[in-house]
Amino acid sequence: MSELEFQLVKTNGMTLHAVTAGPRNGPLVVLLHGFPEFWYGWRHQIKPLAEAGYRVLVPDQRGFNKSQKPEGIEPYTLDTLRDDVIGLIKLYNRKKAHIIGHDWGGAVAWHLASTRPEYVETLIAINIPHPAIMPKAMLTLPLQWLRSSYMAFFQLPEWPEKLLSADGFDGMAKGIKLSASTNQAFTQEDLDKYKEAWAKPGAMTAMLNWYRAIRAGLPEGFAQPERIQVPTQIIWGVNDPFLSKKLAKKSIEHCENGKLTFVGEATHWVNHEQPMIVNQLIANHLKVVGS
Template structure:
């Protein structure tokens, strides 16, 4: 794996590349509270299959720059980051994997820039139209998403998350992570300005567009969903398929929110199967 620091117009993003430069490009987008290393097993699998894979530390995270103003984290800005990284490496079109917030950005890329995408894999975040519907009309989902309202508060979320060596955040991670991997997370969260920037992704949602047109996605898309996700109802995954012109849903019954860790072997099989079609 190779580390890169990419200048995308005065903002510097850390990008890890794996696989042959001649391979088809794949961009991987992590969510909260992850970083590029959330995809380590997938990077290895993609490289071995001959893909040229790029896992981005998205802005605000780990080794990438961390602008502090909330407005720097709207979805339009975050989508532009991905396209500028692709442009930096001379990539005109690419496969895309997104988990959590990375999946939200992936949906936006598919809706607004479909010409840049080949195939897409979405992991445990529904289509934005479906998410908005459930947040407004389903009490169960409203309760599951209550933490998002807490994250809107100034200062307090940062203080709470730092308590007891990041106990609250580490308790939410996949149980399949090693102690060394958990320490890697703690080190990323502790970087100056990181936790505020990470939370600003949530705070910027009220200024972000969440869809495009009728919401139909033309890119061949596979949704991989952990059935035991404590934050998001499985019904949203089922309804999201209705927006896919060429799509499928695979539910992993024993996986939680971090599917790529919880059942990484099956996840990698489904990932490669879709990308090699």
């Protein structure tokens, strides 16, 4: 990890903390983390991509870790989060980039590819469905509603922050570790780094505001989104306790040029649990455009 570069960058009116690696003139790969992670969640993917010749950009998304944390829920709508990524692509003097997202980062990646595909070379979504799928799934898949019930709890003011931060975030850290398929997915050192990020002033509220911004409504035209035209790879840990495999199958139906790969012995945290498999799938997909 010694070859990483740490920067503060301006995009879309925000100051974001970002990590970069790899040759400066290489094709740009943007890695977008989800909740409750930060750039460190991609630690197993950064070096292989950099060594393969890609310029790797991994931001702490707004509200997370060392990035700016605007107040309120309006700054965390999908259109705004998408525009952060567009700003980063322009900042690094590229017309487009390979976009890889996990969890909420994947939702941003899907939305970017759906609404502003001119900025996307290829798309990889890891254990996150196309955002248009979720509202329908909550109505038609009762078990999915139960799996996603935590999202309703996150809508409450203050109580989620108090619960998640109790005992120095110990419960939150244990929850991540226990939801993984192996104890090795998150070491104590890893969890300590997460706790440090969560403890940043204002971070927990800002992170939860990603969920609360759902109340602001989905972007216009979201009910009937454009089909994804860019080459798309969905990677899905089969034992995800939060998201049904049916969501992955529904999502691939939105892709003109898509591939869905289920990964065994993996959960929502597949990029931590099976990094060699995920890294190979990423490498294979990026080669579809000959980069």
